Amino acid sequence: MARYAGYKRPKNTKQALKHLLAYMGIHKWMLLLVAALVIVSTSASVMGTYLLKPVINSLILPGNVKGLAFAVAGMGIMYLCGALATFAYNRLMVKTAQKIVGDIRQDLFAHVQKLPLRYFDEHTHGEMMSRFTNDVDTVQEALNNSFTMAIQSFLTLTGTVIMLFVLNAVMALIVCLFLGIMFVFIKWNGKRSKVYYSRQQTELAGINGFVEEMVAGQKVEKIFNHEKEDMKEFHRRNEALRKASTSALSYSGMMVPAIVSLSYGNYAVCACVGGLLALSGMMDLGSLASYLVYVRQSAMPLNQFTQQINFILSALAGAERIFEMMDEPAEEDEGKVTLVRAEKKEDDSLKESETYTGIFAWKRTDGKRTELIRLEGDVRFENVVFGYVREKTILNGISLYAKPGQKIAFVGSTGAGKTTIINLINRFYEIQSGRILYDGIDIRDIKKDDLRRSLSMVIQDTHLFTGTIAENIRYGRLSAADEEIRKAAEIANADSFIRRLPDGYDTMLYSDGNNLSQGQRQLLAIARAAVAQPPVLILDEATSSIDTRTERLIEKGMDAIMEGRTVFVIAHRLSTVRNSKAIMVLEKGEIIERGSHEELLEKKGRYYQLYMGMYELD
């Protein structure tokens, strides 16, 4: 809830406001209508109080029954309009607010899809998630309530102050003095509680982290009977959080009662001064009485107004963080070469095809000339230099080639750069120098989506989505028929375990397939790649949790569908890569050995050492 988030100020209020106004601008007329209705509603309530005196003085006291009836009816109509306006503006505002917030959420999500992987590396999921939850929530709360309430309280405040000055300027000055004191107090209090809130925030983050780690490591905790120690630590953190948040809330909770007391003081001083003025004949009793009513009314809208302004400011701070993320540059994609289905003409040249033929081609349009180049999976690295951080290169001038139809394997320690190479082929990251050619085309000239469509990847960490098993496999190719899905599962050797699940292929998976074993999840990821029918396949530690016997069966199936196509394999386990056409041993970002299994064994180099169990891969 926005209220408890503390008062975080935006860094550049104007910019954030401008951005947010752009979203609100779409609903400009709606918002103006809301503002108009707020004015109607507020005026009805202020006018009502104001009219009481003349009604009593000039209608009730003289005994004018008819007049009273008219007045009551008139006020009734006014009040009814006010209540209707309240009803209408609340509904309209909620509707508009939800539209705006929905749009922001949608745009933010769409933008996140376009962000480069680098951004995901540099920001934690929790951090990005909090843009969608906490920050969007504060904006929503502010739009739902604060927008209208700020207008309303501002109107009431100005109305009251004007009325005070009109009725009696001397006493109005006293009121203004007190309002000034209140304002200063509100500011001071806001500043103080901000300090305590940030302390509370730190403690909260600490305990959340602790709970997360302990929940995730619960098995180990149980095995080691470590519950008591953890309980102690939890208790310590819990106490610290309790203390921090108690002081934070004590301060912010003080605000309203303090303002109320100040307004009593104001009231008392005004009553005395007013009494004296009345005694000296400068004011009559009736005016004094109604004046004091206004004095009493003046404090609450000030308090409300500052509070709402604080909500709006913290919403702007949230909006600023949201827009910062939206302003992050999207992945570069300036490539023009596209991927098309192709078929062979009689003269062996290619032409575009509407249907799946098993043949793909790169379509390059150069001015008026259109050229089709057959997709074969010929991948070349020429002096590629790359580092996730510019100063720290991971790959130092790698050159390598994979001929069409070859199975290429990478072996090496963690951090040697195996996965990095793969991440460069599909342009998850941009290289610093050198170039990568794909069927003779620089990959920077290929449209990114098409480049990735041509490569099917099974990555190290399998990720499954909430949905049925079949849906998860279908993720590889959305148009796949049920039969094709079953076939892919058979190739991946997943069919038998899927069929033993309670609902077979329709079994629901939750939270990243938590209910499956790591090996089973890998089988599904492989099935997903198989159903994609890709021209090039990349397997990054795809079978690390699968036993060697099953792995053999999968390999056979995969080899059949990948016949004549290029396959990249990364593995820790040497039995996985043994059948590859070429094995490259990577160390510290350089290829130190290259050759087939037999050739490398003969060389008696690093590969041989690994194979004989003389060397341990980290």
Place this chain on the structure above:
Amino acid sequence: MLRRIFSYMGEYKKYLYLAVICITGESVFELVIPLIMANILDIGVANQDKVYIFQQGGIMLVCALLALVLGIGSARFSARCGQGVGANLREAEYAKFQEFSFANVDHFQLSSLVTRMTSDVTNIQNTISGGMRPACRGPVMLVLATAVAFSINHRLAIVFFIALPVLAVFLYAIISHVRPLYAKMQSAIDLVNRIIQENLTAVRVVKAYVRGEYEIEKFEKVNTNLKTQSEKAFKLASTNMAAMQLVMYGTILAILWFGGRMIQVGNMQVGELTGFLSYVLQILNSLMMISNIFMMMTRSLASGKRILEVIDEEIDIREDKAEDIEVIRGEIVFDHVYFKYKKEAPEYVLSDIHLKIPAGSTVGIVGQTGSAKTTLVQLIPRLYEVTEGAVRIDGKAVDQYPLMHLRDAVAVVLQKNTLFSGTLRENLLWGNPNATQEELDEACRIAGVDEFLGRLEKGYDTEMGQGGVNVSGGQKQRICIARAILKKPKVLILDDSTSAVDTATEARIRSQLAEFLPHMTKIVIAQRISSVRHADFIVVLDDGRIQGTGTHEELLENNHIYQEIYESQKEGVEL
């Protein structure tokens, strides 16, 4: 449910009372001050008594000061009380979670457990801290102002008795309808968050398969749903304000009309009418406060429910049958064991496991992915409960041992090794908090940690990082083995826990275990044949059934699955 939540007030109950006293006192002043004001006007000004005016003004200032003190007190005490309840709830949840079996955890899912212990509790405690004031003030003002209004003119007060039920009906209608809407909105939020979360973790998959557009479409559906649901809920909730105004305005008009008539007939004074009006407004205002509290509570009750679900979860692994015994030798017997994770599941994960492991022997378990090797060994320290049959250690069923003793005697090194943030030493001490330096050194030597210990920046005091990110996979596995050895268990279970260690080191660890800890029963699950071939006997699991047992040579002779596994790893030298 409210009562349940308030029962966690515990030692903070006194702050609740103090807060109530402060708020009540403060509310009384709010009613007293207008009376003093009336005195200033009616007596002071009317009698031209300056001294009296200043006197009353002084009293008012004193009242204001007292109200301030009470106000600060109320803020402080409500904060103490609210945050105290929050802390107690969180602690109760965590304590309960400590008792959870894995079946219990599976029931909630990890991420949901974390939210229930964090943001749901925050929700409740803030509602209490912030809601105290209006919740106490509302009723106090209601009662007092009604009393005063009655004393002024009881006939006119009838208006008020019509207004009150009307408002109550309005509020009841809104609140009872808005509650299910909030629940729907909450599940819509969960859906949206789930998709965002999945897309953040699986960003590589989404990008690799070029499914950005697909995911955006998917998101649009749940986002629109959330928009519609929250619009519905908030729209209804916002009607509250209009309804309130309607009743308030109606009351004012009725009082003006009837009161005005009374004055005209001569049954009432003008002063009484204005006084009456201001009290009636006061009353309606307090009703407004009460209704707001209801709204706030409706939303946080959802959180309360989620918290209580955790606290009320029935623990399925209990110690009812425990006797005061300890594991002495470490002989393990599986007596026709059947197991499935959920009662509703149609098929057993383990079927008819009948196996005897003599004390001090070394057993290997092999089998393909999904053959339930891990499940089998997790039954020994009672991480899960057998569905049928029994697991016995030294002739006694595992549920006859106190859990504490059982798990001390059976050490498991898990497939997914977890190190915790802290130093290497701290992580090792999990095994035995009182271990001496010599014991640490010895465990590290047996597990092969000593080989890289010297290369670590600060030796035993090297920071491991959350999840042990500062050491490699093979090193992590060895640390985990050392940690398990430090427990001096009777049974040691290694669940695929040397997979990232090279074969030479693995062989060394194996021989050292045999040499230094000969009486310990060792169960080794492995992918590599080389890890188990020296075992006293090997169990081949297939689809949750024992497919064969025997020594390496015997199995090579007559077990086709074992032969196939062996074949797939042979070729050249052993791996």
